[in-house]
Amino acid sequence: MDLLQRTSRRYRRWGMGLLGLSLALLSVWRIQAAAGGLEVTPLPSTTPPLTIVAPAGAAEEPRPLVLVGHGFAGSGLLMRGYALALAHAGYSVVLWDFDGHGANPRPLPLESQSDALLPNAEAALAEAEARGLVAPGRVAILGHSMGSGVALAYGQKYPATAATVAISPVGQRVTPTLPRNLLLMAGSLEAPFVRNAEQRLAEAGGAGGDPAAGTARALRVISGVEHVSILFAPASHAAARDWLDATFGPQPGAADYTDRRMAWCGLGLLGVLLIGAALAPSVADPAPADPPRRPLGRRLGAAAGGVLGATLGLWAAGVAGLGLRDLLGLLVGGYLMIWFGLAGLLNLLLLRSRPALPSRRAVLAGLLAFAALWVGVGSFGQLAWLPWLLIRQRLLLWPLGGLLLLPWFLALGEAGRDANLAGRIGWWLAHSAVLAAGLALAMALNPELGFLGIILPLLPVVLALHALASAPHRGRWPFALSGALFLSWLFLAVFPLQ
Numbered sequence: 001m002d003l004l005q006r007t008s009r010r011y012r013r014w015g016m017g018l019l020g021l022s023l024a025l026l027s028v029w030r031i032q033a034a035a036g037g038l039e040v041t042p043l044p045s046t047t048p049p050l051t052i053v054a055p056a057g058a059a060e061e062p063r064p065l066v067l068v069g070h071g072f073a074g075s076g077l078l079m080r081g082y083a084l085a086l087a088h089a090g091y092s093v094v095l096w097d098f099d100g101h102g103a104n105p106r107p108l109p110l111e112s113q114s115d116a117l118l119p120n121a122e123a124a125l126a127e128a129e130a131r132g133l134v135a136p137g138r139v140a141i142l143g144h145s146m147g148s149g150v151a152l153a154y155g156q157k158y159p160a161t162a163a164t165v166a167i168s169p170v171g172q173r174v175t176p177t178l179p180r181n182l183l184l185m186a187g188s189l190e191a192p193f194v195r196n197a198e199q200r201l202a203e204a205g206g207a208g209g210d211p212a213a214g215t216a217r218a219l220r221v222i223s224g225v226e227h228v229s230i231l232f233a234p235a236s237h238a239a240a241r242d243w244l245d246a247t248f249g250p251q252p253g254a255a256d257y258t259d260r261r262m263a264w265c266g267l268g269l270l271g272v273l274l275i276g277a278a279l280a281p282s283v284a285d286p287a288p289a290d291p292p293r294r295p296l297g298r299r300l301g302a303a304a305g306g307v308l309g310a311t312l313g314l315w316a317a318g319v320a321g322l323g324l325r326d327l328l329g330l331l332v333g334g335y336l337m338i339w340f341g342l343a344g345l346l347n348l349l350l351l352r353s354r355p356a357l358p359s360r361r362a363v364l365a366g367l368l369a370f371a372a373l374w375v376g377v378g379s380f381g382q383l384a385w386l387p388w389l390l391i392r393q394r395l396l397l398w399p400l401g402g403l404l405l406l407p408w409f410l411a412l413g414e415a416g417r418d419a420n421l422a423g424r425i426g427w428w429l430a431h432s433a434v435l436a437a438g439l440a441l442a443m444a445l446n447p448e449l450g451f452l453g454i455i456l457p458l459l460p461v462v463l464a465l466h467a468l469a470s471a472p473h474r475g476r477w478p479f480a481l482s483g484a485l486f487l488s489w490l491f492l493a494v495f496p497l498q
């Protein structure tokens with residue numbers, strides 16, 4: 001009977017692994033198919049690094065060109081949905097990584113960002129001109145958040161810019177005459193940016209005007225999205241296309257396109273997690289040397305005490321003169337790494353926990369869970385929206401980031417291990433709430449960290465993905481190693497260099 005059970009389990013694992021591989025391969029195929037009929041030209045060695053997405057043969061028959069700039073902690077990849085929608089509609093599109101972002105090693109200027117980052121957009125246009133993609137009077141610019149400020153400044157500095165699209169606009173002022181053909185866009189769930197858009201519209205003279213004369217002005221509020229999800233909303237892509245069609249006229253060979261790449265990324269992630277779960281028994285530690293779990297109240301109290309202590313400690317350091325925004329040379333992300341490090345150490349002290357060294361199998365299990373996240377989140381992200389492959393300046397910080405994050409995940413790993421499904425979900429909700437409260441207090445005490453408010457809703461999602469990847473593995477060390485390595489890599493992939 002034991003032999004039959006072992007054989008049955010082995011076949012189930014193989015079936016799970018094959019299903020996961022099939023889903024992953026299907027996802028890669030469908031994501032790549034989104035660029036069918038287009039020419040995608042990465043230019044990583046230019047300054048800034050950029051990518052051109054255009055209809056096939058665009059250099060022989062120049063189309064209207066759209067410059068597309070991303071927001072803070074974004075990248076050209078994050079804006080790829082707009083590029084695909086517009087290129088399928090007949091436009092040539094240039095995306096780039098602003099200074100300090102993605103593959104661009106130059107530090108992000110802290111002051112006067114819109115003016116300081118204008119040279120990035122100018123260099124992108126110059127590269128497109130050198131490749132024969134620019135026709136006089138047929139250039140538009142689109143930007144999101146920080147990139148919207150650059151787009152608005154660009155449209156005023158260069159009056160020949162035929163249209164400007166500002167998504168989730170910042171406080172860059174405009175005039176009744178410039179930029180020409182101004183479309184403002186914001187999500188219904190990002191109230192501050194809707195207010196910014198309304199102010200910019202009032203400065204521009206209100207809605208109305210004639211696209212043929214360059215005087216058109218409009219505001220579009222996209223329902224049901226906020227600062228990040230607006231970038232993936234088909235309604236947002238369609239609004240940008242309609243505005244450019246009104247400016248330049250519909251383009252020859254235009255085709256409708258609905259961006260579904262994120263759904264395929266999700267399916268690919270599921271496939272990779274299934275593969276990881278199928279491989280987990282091969283590295284399982286039969287008897288992880290972990291102490292008994294503490295009572296729930298003590299675990300929550302230790303987590304809350306660690307978060308509060310880290311927040312107040314760093315606030316005091318800031319009052320004493322330590323610049324918090326660019327710790328470790330990483331804007332906001334360096335603060336987060338150190339904050340997690342302090343919170344984790346305090347959490348372990350309050351739990352009176354002294355973790356034993358991990359076994360070889362525990363290390364292997366942690367690396368396997370990290371690999372599932374690295375491939376499932378990162379590699380699929382690299383195909384669709386996230387610059388996952390770190391440049392040298394970022395990669396050098398990865399071990400330090402992992403070391404700083406390790407205590408927090410060790411504390412969490414003890415608190416949530418061996419629980420049933422309901423217990424794991426409850427603990428995830430509880431410690432996500434503790435983290436959200438601590439970071440909200442950090443923003444209140446340190447206004448320069450305000451960008452955390454935009455990414456705060458994403459942190460529970462990231463923690464949930466890690467919990468799924470580490471769930472097949474027993475013990476605190478697989479949980480801790482995979483979480484620390486993954487979150488360190490994610491912070492370094494996203495936050496700008498300074």
